[in-house]
Amino acid sequence: MSHERTLNDVERLDKEHVFGTWSYQSTVRPRQITDSDGVRFTDAAGNEFIDFSGQLMCSNLGHSADGVADAIAEQATEGAYFAPGFTTEARAKLGAKLADVTPGDLSKTFFSTSGTEAVEAAIKIAKFYTGKDKVVSRYRSYHGATYGSISVTGDPRRLAAEPGIPGAIKAPDPYAYGSTLDPMQSLDYIEEMLMLEGDTVAAVLVEPIVGSNGILVPPAEYLPRLKDIAHEHGALLICDEVMSGFGRTGEWFGCDVFDVTPDIMTMAKGLTGAYQPLGATIVTDEIADYFEDNMLTHGHTYAGHPVACAAGLAAVETYEQEGLVKNASEMGDYLGERIDDLAAAHPSVGDTRGVGLFRGIELTRDADERVPFGEREDKLSKGSNVVDEVADAAFAEGTYVANMINTLIVAPPLTITEAEIDEATDALDSALDVSDAAMD
Template identity: 80%
Template structure:
């Protein structure tokens, strides 16, 4: 019996039905093998076969509040009973209040928001707003980036998942990343490259779009001076700075937003995921007063049926209140320091750990085939290829040990709910300790 036949035989009715009728995302459908989750609580979730897992990646790096944010669930239910949906030309207390709260928690003078339903839609709105405001068309982003799956956002995405969608939306240009081990350029030298790119493009670039800390392409943390200097360079060339905070936002870094880590206020900020703790699909694009004022007498030619959906906005309000009431931002900073040290302990114990990096509860463990060298097991092409890698096998072994950890290319993505305790960190690290034996054994002699 083949591996696929074995998997089919093991599926329950729900999993088999899902496999037959629902597309799996970013996958060859022959390799999709859905697992039914029956319940989730705290930092754990349980599958239909009774297996319980500690959620070390917050599902898709989005369950910042964990799986027991009752105040968010209650707010959604209450709003659904009061008014589940109103057209965007109406408003609700939830939408107005959430806009006000975002003006309070975002950095600097960011103050006016367009609400959508996902991170990719938030980026689409940011691209259009930047183009409308500047009158220019080009968007400069970076190669190790992910900004979404819709036409505009996949075009400005750098990772190889964009290739199948090309030629994409015109005007997307790519720059190098602040990643010393994946480029011939030093991180700060990459800024000189961007400066030259903007000069050579002439006055045609509307915005520079970056993740302050790159997420699904490896948890890449730039030098402290990188983002402030990037903003200066963008403005020197008449371009805006857009920060994509979909993954780094809402406490993940031990600050409200990744931009806060570097003391930078972007011109436009996008967010989703942690905005509701993933309890409801909601994206947001927040701009400065100068950009907002532009649209007083110029049309904001953009909209959605579900813009400012009342139930989603109610979830957002309750989520922000929960972050504040439970001091989760500060807690993420403190627990993140402990997590970082425990991951360093793993690096000391396992020669296949080439690097650990990150901020707060947003960390990555990158693997290597050769001790003391940067020889990855996984490559960019693996994101669009069939089969499994050694990094996949490490994640699978962690699951056998009761811990779910996502992996992207060559890096284990460690981004647990902000509610995780030090004891739960220890439990997770023990599972990773066992799992990394897999990569140790696979190293080149």
């Protein structure tokens, strides 16, 4: 957050020697966190905050998942690292568990260390399997920061890395608020793209529910039809579930909301509840069979890292044992009601979207015209806009909420209670006075 304050010794040391991400370094002001518990965390000055965005939409288990922490310690003692040619009980069982909780015939996983690496693996697997070179993705998307994944990202932060990898093609999004196309018309556009590209597209890559570019929920028929369109043109469907996976939507995965099984799925974030860096790329039986006699020319030193896999297995078991996917659905309904209350009370709330505990509050400076406070280019500029100021005001009230471009992103841990939702939305209620006052 951007509050003016004096940095302590740790914060000054960090600012001097550690790069801040996606930032002009002159503007970076790190805040030292010293403790956390449940859905709350505490800074070095003793200020406590409700984590209403799960940090970067990844702390699905909150900050007290003792079973995961114990599994990490146990595996680190048994053996912190072995080369990928060896296995451990945790890695084998996690692979089997993912085959169980993912939809359809998704069955075999490549483990990496992050969401961006999971997407890199998905791109390469799709190209190897189809023998084609192009990937169609969408403009309002984020798939990671490494060269392949930033190339298929539509988010304007990709621009500094361009031209990127060959064959990355962008399509419009199902976004009624900010597009000239009706959400379903954007499918017609993608279908025409695939026709005009000929038989050269390996895959269509989408977030089932767009995350950091606005929590964009497509119509119910969108994803099933997109899969049909891709297959009709000889392309695979890749679903990026890095943010929407592991109960976030009130279902195990975002694609479950639409009853769709992709050909390839990527995961990270909630896979370990952010207790360890772990990414995963899971494929269908048919794609897995292809690599029995065709080399998978891909790998990492830390592929299937034992400690990370132990965290992943313990995390998935925690989701199951504590009924957290069901709780996300139930608390998600309550959260949706409270956000509706905010929209009714504040004219600067132009749109609300989301499912489960994955919600977006989009702001407007003009209730009639829905003119945004924040623009895409703000991701590349110095300074702050009104949406940043709203997030800062909520932070001052003890609630951390992430914001991207023009949208507040509400994605708390799946363990959250109604009382904690009330406390955090009350802080947002106060903070939204800032954007109400800034309207035209």
